[in-house]
Amino acid sequence: MVYEIVILAMIAVFLGLRLYAVLGRRPEDSDQPMRRRLEQADPQSSPRALPARLPDQAVGTPRATSTTPEPTAFDSAAEPGIRAIIAADRRFDVALFLAGARSAYGMVLDAFWRGDRDALAQTCERTVFDGFAEAIDARAAVGETIDARLIRITDARIVTAEFSAPVARIAVRFVADIASVTRNGEGAVVAGSLDDAIESRDLWTFTRDLTSRDPDWQLDETDQG
Numbered sequence: 001m002v003y004e005i006v007i008l009a010m011i012a013v014f015l016g017l018r019l020y021a022v023l024g025r026r027p028e029d030s031d032q033p034m035r036r037r038l039e040q041a042d043p044q045s046s047p048r049a050l051p052a053r054l055p056d057q058a059v060g061t062p063r064a065t066s067t068t069p070e071p072t073a074f075d076s077a078a079e080p081g082i083r084a085i086i087a088a089d090r091r092f093d094v095a096l097f098l099a100g101a102r103s104a105y106g107m108v109l110d111a112f113w114r115g116d117r118d119a120l121a122q123t124c125e126r127t128v129f130d131g132f133a134e135a136i137d138a139r140a141a142v143g144e145t146i147d148a149r150l151i152r153i154t155d156a157r158i159v160t161a162e163f164s165a166p167v168a169r170i171a172v173r174f175v176a177d178i179a180s181v182t183r184n185g186e187g188a189v190v191a192g193s194l195d196d197a198i199e200s201r202d203l204w205t206f207t208r209d210l211t212s213r214d215p216d217w218q219l220d221e222t223d224q225g
Contacts, residue, residue, distance in 0.1 A: 064093060073098055074158035076169075079162030085168045089210045092168075094111045098156055100217070101206065106150045112136070113148045113180075124219045125207070131222070143185030151177040151197045158205070159225075166211040173225045174202045201225045 073094050074082060080112040088090050105122055113121035115136045120129055139146065162169050177197040185191050203225030206217040 001113050003090075013159065030057055060171070074161070078158045078161040081163060081170075082158070084163040085161060085210070087171075088165070088168070094119045094158070096216075097170070098158070098172070101204070102153055102174075104206075104217075104219065105153065105156070105174050105176070105202075105204065106173075109150055109178075115140070123216075125221075128222055130217050134170055145183050147194065148178060148180035149194065149197075151179055163210070166209050167203055167207055168210055169207050169220065170217075171203055171205040171221075174200075174201070174204065176200050205209070 018056065056082075082094060108123060112132050112135070117129075117133055119134065120132050124132065151174045153174060155173070156195075157173050158170055159173050160171040176199070178200045179194045179197040180192045181189050181194050182191040201224060203223045205221040206221060207220040208217045
């Protein structure tokens with residue numbers, strides 16, 4: 001009887017150690033999940049207010065501890081810069097940054113089409129804001145208005161990234177379908193059509209001082225890409 005009790009006790013200890021090895025240990029680096037792919041936002045949404053910032057970490061969203069960037073989200077030339085930014089700011093997340101960039105792209109365009117200077121000032125650096133403001137003024141001077149729709153963003157990809165302490169710079173190429181109509185002061189269409197979307201390629205550069213307590217990324221440069 002004593003012999004059987006000892007055997008059963010040894011089996012129980014062995015099973016307990018196996019369960020601890022599987023469930024109780026901290027995961028190694030190789031066990032960490034890859035960062036989830038960015039889920040595209042609803043292309044039919046029509047945002048009306050500019051976000052205060054490009055989020056580098058969504059509130060309440062657990063962040064994977066892996067620092068391996070998602071390779072499908074950026075060009076190979078951008079990888080050294082992305083790794084330098086992650087090393088300087090461990091909270092930076094490629095997928096969440098691109099999610100914020102997509103949102104900002106639509107909202108900045110929407111603010112520009114509506115001529116909303118206050119909304120543009122929240123996200124744009126001064127030189128970019130001045131460029132938008134001049135275009136808005138020129139449009140108003142001739143009595144023209146724009147009715148435009150961002151139909152969908154078909155691609156948003158980081159093409160360059162760099163970190164020159166303390167400032168990080170990331171350029172994102174957006175490929176989007178946009179339908180727009182320009183009307184004169186009498187409301188007559190002078191250009192465009194809402195029935196035919198045209199592909200637009202834009203290269204926007206965002207910057208942020210990583211030592212600042214301000215979490216905002218600013219739109220620093222716009223170009224056709």
